[in-house]
Amino acid sequence: MYVFYADKERKTYKQMQDESQQFARGLLKLGLKKGDTLGIWGGNHYEWLLAYLASFQIGVITVHMRMDFPLSVQPKIIQKLGIKVIVLMRSPSDLCDKACQVIPELAVNSAENLNCQGTPTLRYVINAGTTKCSGAYSLADFMEVGNAVEKSDFLEACELVDLDDPLGVFFTSGSTGFPKGVTHAHRLCDIFSTFLDSLSTDAEGNEIPWMSRYALIMSFGGIGAQTGALMPVFTKATTIIVGPVYDAKMLARVMHDEKITGTTMLIHHLNDILNLSDIKDHDLSSLELCFTGGSIIPRSLRDRVAKIAKHILLGYGGSEGFAASQTPRDSIEVLEGAAYSLTSGQELKIIGPDEQILPINTPGEICFRGRNLFMYYWGEDEKTKASKRPNGWYHTGDIGTLDENGYLRIVGRKAERIIKEGINIAPGDLEKVLDQHPAVNNVMVVGVPDERTSEEVCACVRLHPSTKVTADELREFCRGKVSDFLVPKYLLFMEAAFPTTETGKFHRNQIAAQAKSELGL
Known part of the structure; x- marks a missing residue:
């Protein structure tokens, strides 16, 4: 069953199956076929899942249009991915107005003849909101469109879909530059099913009934919400x-x-x-x-x-793929030590600058390959080749180690490294220490410019409510736990929550920019 709590809607599996098939038949009537692209724009509602499951069944590729994109970017997204249909959610409340700014024809043309000049690939818009657009089908009207398509035609379209066909395009939460369109295959769903099974029992073989009632808070548009x-x-x-x-x-x-x-x-x-x-x-x-x-x-x-x-588990991966995870069967030392074991069907290696495999417990770049790795960055051949090599290895840009038992530990990220006096510093080393202080709620360590050393270490800290600690006390807390070279020269206490990307990661570049501004550097 699906429960849409805020919308006060409940759908059984049978209802979702029947209604998503009807939606899919409507897409077929509009002329969509396997390999075409459909954009979904808006918040987590029933109609989001309806469009996704319908597309999934007939091989239409869903494009998850992020709500934080500037409106000026959306036409470029439509054009780049050749989007033929867009489904608008019922929220945010002004979404239809924003869509009309992106697609002016929505306000004047008919749903059957949208005829977009600025985005000529776009043929139809389906609007689940209450604000009416003359150029969009209402969701209720569109659900009737599929009546003209025989069920046998729908089933024939389903038979054409293969595990290696593109499933959807998920945009990265990259902290620099424009997010890349990470394209995954239908095989991703099979892998998720296997992964869920791996979390169902503890070390004694007892079943953990955690999947019976699962709360989803992530945006449907992120890869993390697909499970x-x-x-x-x-x-x-x-x-x-x-x-x-x-x-x-x-x-x-x-x-x-x-x-x-x-x-x-x-x-x-x-x-x-x-x-x-x-x-x-x-x-x-x-x-x-x-x-x-x-x-x-x-x-x-x-x-x-x-x-x-009762169980707290860490996973490691990103939009491009899910590489490693803790399980309920791991020892307390593994769980508390932030170590991960490989997920099913994955290979992993740690390499140095010369791309040679490094010895155990030696920090280097994490690379992995396997069944759940993305296919490509949509329309970005060079970026795909830079990250995903011809032999299938994905270069994450993250720094980690593998121990003698095959457990992965994350040290930092290559792009996050601070260069002080010609020496590379991984921010994660100091963050782990400061995280242990009872007054510290969140901490991010960034590099700030320094005339003599090139960069200096700056720790940006948010404290727990009603707690107090001085900068000198935190520095003293670090001494003996890290080398004096790592003790932060600058320590900033921040009141506001750290900025985050859409998928919830702390936005390191924005935090670094804020630190530089506050320090006048």
Whole structure:
């Protein structure tokens, strides 16, 4: 079952199956076929999943149009990906108005003859919102379009879809430059099913019923949401979609009202819900498993999460692929040491600057290949070749080590390295130490310009509410745990939440820019 909590809608698997097939038949009537592209624009609603599942079945490639894109960029996205149909969600409330700015014909032409001049590939728009556009089908009207297509024609279209066909385009949350269109194959769904099975038992072989009622808070447009979006299809479980956009207070209500057994939350989500003033008024005792990623979870935060979740697991990967994960069968030393084991069907290696494999416990670039790796960056052959080599190895740009037991540990990111006096510094080394201080809520270590050393270390810190600590006290806390070379010259206390990318990772470049501004550098 699917539960759309904020919208007060519930759909059984049978209802979603029937309605998504009807939607798919409508797409076939509009002339869409395997390999065509369909854009989905807006928040997490029933119609988002409806369009996705319909496209999925007949091989139409879904393009997940991020809401944070400037309107001026959207026509370029439509053109670059050759989008033929766009489905508008019911929120945000001004989405139809924004779409009319991008596609002026929506306000004047008919749904059957949109005739877009600026985006000629776009033929149709389907609008699930209440604001009417003359150039768009309403969702109700469009659902009738499929009546003209025989079910046998729909089934024939389904038979043409192969596991290696493109499934969807997911935009990266890159902190520099324009996000790349990461294209995944249908095989991704098979891999998710295998991955879910790997988390279903503990070290003693006892079943962990965490999938029975899963809360989804991630944007449907991100690769991380696909597991939750498809979980009822794989497991006959119930996925509860919290709301159209992330809201910590609503998440707490959902966990209480729906007796949530499993969810995925990034670091800032965890902090948000644990810091709610009324969190004690919510019963979260049903939570069996909390999956997290994006960054290493601090020990202090892990201890707090352990009071509401029986299992806390870290995953490592990104839009391009999911490489490694903790499991409920890992030892406490592995779990608390932020180590990961490879997911099924993956190979991983650590390489040096000469691309030779490095010895165990030696930091180097993490590379992996396997079944869940992306196909390509849409329309970006050179960028694809730079990241995904002809032999299938994806170069992540992350720095890590492999130990003698095959466990992966993340040290930092090549692009995040600070160069001080000609020596490379991985910010993660110092962040792990400062994370252990009881007053520290979040910390990001960045490099700031320095005339003598090229760069200096700056620690940007957010404290837990009602706690106090001085910069000198934090520096003293670091001494003995890291070399004096790593002790931060600058330590900034920040009141506002750290800026994040759409997928919830801390936006390191923006934090570095803010630090430089505050320091007058």
